[in-house]
Amino acid sequence: MEDILRPIYQERASQLNTLGILLVEKKQRTSQTTDSFDVILLVIVKEAEQPVYTKLYSYDEKKAAMHVITIEQLQQWLLLGTNRKIFEWLHDSKILFDRNEYIANLKTELQEFPFNGRKIKMGLEFAKLIRRYVDGKALFEHKQYLDAYNHVVHSLHHLARLAIIENGLHPELTVWQQVKQIEPEIYKLYVELVNSEETLEQRLELLFLASEFLIYSRTKIGSAHLLEVLSTKKYWMFSEIMSEDELRPYSVDMAVLLEYLIEKHLLEIVNLETKGQGVFHRCYRVSEKLS
Structure with missing residues (x-):
């Protein structure tokens, strides 16, 4: 051949x-x-x-x-x-x-998968995870259960890939086979979501509760790359973040990720005056607790 x-x-x-x-x-x-x-x-x-x-x-x-x-x-x-x-x-x-x-x-x-390369890939997977999780939860609250289910499946997939990268491995096509060995807790969540005999609403409700902790426990390592870049300046306007070369791969997931990190007290808002009275530029900075 x-x-x-x-x-x-x-x-x-x-x-x-x-x-x-x-x-x-x-x-x-x-x-x-x-x-x-x-x-x-x-x-x-x-x-x-x-x-x-x-x-x-x-x-x-x-x-x-x-x-x-x-x-x-x-x-x-x-x-x-x-x-x-x-x-x-x-x-x-x-x-x-x-x-x-x-x-x-x-x-x-x-x-060898150098740690810096892993940190960037974990950041990108974490951003996708948060996007899917937040959108899925919003759909669930509006009782759009089938659409919420689709987002939750994707969010679990990103959580699985994040766990694999965290363990120093590259996610393969058979992600769930990898996760079963590395992070059985995430694998179990996925199986319960797909195979449970509970109603779809009940399955989603239980999964949001269970996955919230798993996501939160990985927030610091998942956001490490982004916070490291943002810590190089006192504060950033959103347009500056989006145009920063090292952060461009985050693209459409960036806004949701920033708001999630504010909610978890890893980022803070800085309001800068504009020409309009009572209107401010919304800027971001790494929380003083972390700096």
Whole structure:
């Protein structure tokens, strides 16, 4: 298989823009790791007109996909977790070409999972968790139980991913299998939500009560990255927070997260006068108890 595809990837390896080429083979007939393809060729480049470029091939009644991705896109996937399969591809792949040990170093970094990288990923998962939890609770209070259920399932998923990262591991596609071993309490909550014979309203009510403590117990570690950045200034306007490079990945979840941290006394409001009488700019600062 590798011999058949060699002319294709050797052409890419000869280009100075290419940093590494990986080969991922389908292990089982029913496996979806390779998106139903028999082989994935992952080509990592310094830069390109498109962040992701894909070509498909057929050979010997089999099919292959070649994904050419930029470093920037790869780092975004690794940080935000928006392409869950990329971790499996990097972990299970065979290195076909590696310029200046870029791929080897990347694999080592993923395996060691440095604490700073974990802190950022925990912050992003925590922000998504709070968004889903707050929205789900609001829907529950308005008796929109099916929509509330959808948000609660997602919030538990983010809580599970947060727990996995906290334990120094990368969340895999089989998140609940991981959580069952690492944090059985969260796994039990999920099972009770899905399998309980109670009414949906009763299940949701019990889950909100139980998950509130689990979320609160992770608030400090989940907000550590955000608070660390915000502590570099006396106070921040919301527009400044949203335009800060290191905080941009929080995007649409930021406003809800800030209000939650105020409620938990980790952030404080600073009101600055405007030209309008009695109207103030709403700014944020890290609580003096923490500074």
